[in-house]
Amino acid sequence: MNNSRRVRQIFSIMFMTLTFLHANALMSLAQEDTVIEGGRYLYKKFCATCHGGRGHGDGPKASSLKIPPANLTHLSKINGKKFPFWETYRIIDGREQITTHGPRDMPVWGVWFQIPDDEVSTETQWADQVRGRIWQLLAYLESIQE
Numbered sequence: 165m166n167n168s169r170r171v172r173q174i175f176s177i178m179f180m181t182l183t184f185l186h187a188n189a190l191m192s193l194a195q196e197d198t199v200i201e202g203g204r205y206l207y208k209k210f211c212a213t214c215h216g217g218r219g220h221g222d223g224p225k226a227s228s229l230k231i232p233p234a235n236l237t238h239l240s241k242i243n244g245k246k247f248p249f250w251e252t253y254r255i256i257d258g259r260e261q262i263t264t265h266g267p268r269d270m271p272v273w274g275v276w277f278q279i280p281d282d283e284v285s286t287e288t289q290w291a292d293q294v295r296g297r298i299w300q301l302l303a304y305l306e307s308i309q310e
């Protein structure tokens with residue numbers, strides 16, 4: 165094989181690799197966006213009335229509450245700059261109690277983030293859907309940290 169052919173071959177391999185890596189990066193970015201968008205939708209539907217459209221704790225319901233809703237853009241800030249993933253998970257699925265969120269078996273947002281306590285339901289499609297929703301909501305909350 166002469167030299168210029170080898171050079172061309174090396175260039176074409178480099179080009180293909182770069183194209184592949186670029187496409188891959190774009191694809192995973194698109195997936196993250198979809199998950200975060202799903203979370204944004206859930207947040208608007210179930211959390212924004214108290215915590216506000218952008219998570220600052222200034223929703224339309226806030227002024228009528230005895231305890232003001234938390235600023236959800238500061239969760240990392242008040243936790244040593246690390247997003248408190250599992251703690252927030254437990255708050256959403258109700259294992260960690262926040263009085264204003266209502267009791268675990270009757271949260272203010274209804275059944276959407278609730279896995280019923282019986283053993284069977286951990287295996288159901290419903291339980292999977294609940295975990296998916298919580299996951300998306302967490303991805304969104306993480307994305308709005310200041």
Ligand code: HEC
Pocket residue numbers: 207210211212213214215225229231232233234235236239252255256262263264265272273301
């Ligand atoms: C009915 C009003 C209301 C709704 C709806 C609501 N929250 Fe809250 N939330 C509060 C209040 C009030 C607090 C502060 C309670 C406290 O400090 O004891 C709070 C606290 C929190 C905290 C704890 C923050 C911290 O600093 O530790 C998290 C996390 C949270 N809410 C997430 C959510 C999510 C996610 C949703 C939607 C699924 C939601 N909340 C819906 C009223 C609400």
